[in-house]
Amino acid sequence: MNEYQTVVKNIKPNNHKRSAVRGIAALLFLLASYPITAQDLSGYWEGKIALSKRDSLTIGIQIDYRADTLYIELDSPDQYFTGQPASDIQFEDSVLTFRTPEFNLRYEGTLSPDGQWFTGLCTQHGRVFDCTLSRGAQRKQFLRPQTPAPPFPYRTEELSIRSRDGKRSLIHGTLTLPVGTPKGFVVFISGSGWQDRDETIFAHKPFAVIADTLTKAGFATFRYDDFPTIIFRKSTTFDFADAVRLVLDSLLQRDELQHLTVGLIGHSEGSLVASIVASDDPRIGFTIHLGGVAQPIEEILLYQSTALNNASNTLSEKEIENSIAINRQFYDVIKKSKSQEECADKIGALWDKLSSQLTEDERTRYNMTPESKFTMIQTMTSPWYYELFRIDPKKYIRRIKTPMLAISGDLDMQVCAYCTMENFTKYLKDKTLLTSFVLNGLNHLLQPCTTGTPAEYGVIETTVSPEALKILVEWADKHALRPNGRH
Numbered sequence: 001m002n003e004y005q006t007v008v009k010n011i012k013p014n015n016h017k018r019s020a021v022r023g024i025a026a027l028l029f030l031l032a033s034y035p036i037t038a039q040d041l042s043g044y045w046e047g048k049i050a051l052s053k054r055d056s057l058t059i060g061i062q063i064d065y066r067a068d069t070l071y072i073e074l075d076s077p078d079q080y081f082t083g084q085p086a087s088d089i090q091f092e093d094s095v096l097t098f099r100t101p102e103f104n105l106r107y108e109g110t111l112s113p114d115g116q117w118f119t120g121l122c123t124q125h126g127r128v129f130d131c132t133l134s135r136g137a138q139r140k141q142f143l144r145p146q147t148p149a150p151p152f153p154y155r156t157e158e159l160s161i162r163s164r165d166g167k168r169s170l171i172h173g174t175l176t177l178p179v180g181t182p183k184g185f186v187v188f189i190s191g192s193g194w195q196d197r198d199e200t201i202f203a204h205k206p207f208a209v210i211a212d213t214l215t216k217a218g219f220a221t222f223r224y225d226d227f228p229t230i231i232f233r234k235s236t237t238f239d240f241a242d243a244v245r246l247v248l249d250s251l252l253q254r255d256e257l258q259h260l261t262v263g264l265i266g267h268s269e270g271s272l273v274a275s276i277v278a279s280d281d282p283r284i285g286f287t288i289h290l291g292g293v294a295q296p297i298e299e300i301l302l303y304q305s306t307a308l309n310n311a312s313n314t315l316s317e318k319e320i321e322n323s324i325a326i327n328r329q330f331y332d333v334i335k336k337s338k339s340q341e342e343c344a345d346k347i348g349a350l351w352d353k354l355s356s357q358l359t360e361d362e363r364t365r366y367n368m369t370p371e372s373k374f375t376m377i378q379t380m381t382s383p384w385y386y387e388l389f390r391i392d393p394k395k396y397i398r399r400i401k402t403p404m405l406a407i408s409g410d411l412d413m414q415v416c417a418y419c420t421m422e423n424f425t426k427y428l429k430d431k432t433l434l435t436s437f438v439l440n441g442l443n444h445l446l447q448p449c450t451t452g453t454p455a456e457y458g459v460i461e462t463t464v465s466p467e468a469l470k471i472l473v474e475w476a477d478k479h480a481l482r483p484n485g486r487h
Contacts, residue, residue: 039115041070041091046137049122049129059122059131061086062139072098077140080202080458096120109133142203146463148212154178159222161250170231171243173197173224176211177256182220184261184285184480186211187247189240191268191291194232197223199267202458206445209463210265210472217473219480220257222247236387237269241276248283261285261480265472268415268444269293271406272393279399286479288472289406291415291444294397294423297388298331300415307413311453315365323366326354334380334389344381351376397427404428405435405475407468409442411452437471 046060060075062083072086086098096118099106109120109131117134154176161171174197188207190199198205211221224247226232227239244264251257263286266274271292278284293300305327309320333350337343355368363369379385406424408417421436428434443449446468447460 039091039094039111041096041111043135044137044139045118045133045135046075046139047117047131047133049131051129059133060137060139061133075139080142080204082140082142082203107131142458143461144203144205144463145461146209147205148208152176152212152215154215159251161224161246164246170227171224171247173222173247174211175251176215176221178215178218178220180218182256182260183218183477184263185220185222185251185257186214186263186265186288186476187244188221188223189244189264189266189270189273190226191270194226194229197225199223201445204445204447204457204463206267206464210469213469213473214476217477219476220260222251234383236384237273237391238276238387240270240273244273244277245281248281252283263288263476263480265290267291272391272396275393275396275400278402279396284402286403286405286476287400288476289404289420289424290446290468290472291408291412291417292406292420292424293415294393294420294427295416296392298335299419301331302327303416303419304414308453311413311451319365326366326368329354330376330380331389334386337386340381340383340386343386344377347377347380348373393423394427397424398429400428400433401430403433403435403479405472405479407437407439407446407471409444409446409449409452409465410438410440411442411449412444413452413454414444435475437468439465439468442468 041063042065044060044062046058048056048058050056057076058078060077062073062075064071064073070089070091072089073082074084074086075082076084087100089098090096094111095108096111097106097108105122105124107120107122109118111118116136117132119132122129122131155178157175157177159173159175160169161173162168163170188197188199188211190207198208207223211223214221224243227235227243248262252262262283264274264277264284265288266272267290271289271294274287274289275294278287295303302324305324306320309315309323315323329350330347333346334343337346351368351373355363355373358366358368404424406421408415408420410417417438421438424434424436425431439446441448442465443452443456444454445457445463446465447457447462448465449456449460
């Protein structure tokens, strides 16, 4: 079909109390143990850390004893994260410490004489926050009814794939295999930022839900964690495309996966990665783009900024225009810089110039405080961000010669749904390859929602719209039957 469809459905969002999602990187911890002491610390402890004068974040820890060892799980209920196990746990002389080297975070607190609270500090990425954890709060649980749970009516395997030089285990993921011969093989590609294999966000596991649905429908699937953090921080979108190729090189050697139609499912930036791979890899039979990307990153970021600021009502119309104008200047610096070092110098100089023209209140409202300067320079000059400004999706979409399915929500505030569909239609040489849907009442995660803002993601119980799942499975089923997914 050569035009996208706007599908209007009376999809009723779950009615739950809205909760603001406050900004801080997810605090993830790894399992470790320490011998127990005479002091019983078991139970749930909760407190807040002040991120700024106006913003705070609730964190909690569940302490248990398992096999005579101390075990801690971290919760970040404001971010809808629960049950993340901690590492390097120690409790000695009334001082509790635990940490996560992977995320550069550490907590140290001293137990009160009555054993009812820890007074301490939480340190992350060089920032130090006061954090008192007290006993007695109710540990929060979040309902996610679509998340699949064993026993599964299909086979799963946990796999590791080594780098091409064989020096390290680079990719860790889950292969699902249906009963009988698979109809096709689908590989998942996650969106921006470090993601686990389920693309877990706010206790939702959308990739697990989609993989479960596809496997029950007869497809083999593979979903995988992003590169280990130390490698991920140096990686670009092209490295993520190479990861997909490495997965195919490895898994297509398996007998049960040979001669199957291969499909890619990409969410958000993963859609761009899917286009890059499909543009020149003859093994790809079809691609599925969820909340897909078909615009240069600058246009996407400006759309995000405008949509989210309009929704928040924290800036006036004039202030939003000023904010957009400021962002454009920074994006121009990134695009015109010949190196990351030059980019860092010019961003710093531009920051100082623009900041000097603002009042103290304006600096706070536009997030141009001295504290945020270093963070912005780090982000904008990272290999991934810097390279992303040099990628034109059109270059890759034009080369695609296999069927494409694109599904977006009309309330997506992170990627413009209609812009994506228009560009897919415009750039594809063979317009008949595209089947596209803009579903009414869905957000960037394809959840039924009220406003589409990220603040709703964790409040909504539904992980993926059943309507979107139905479209996805029926389309994949149809195209997997064709040799190599081709017309």
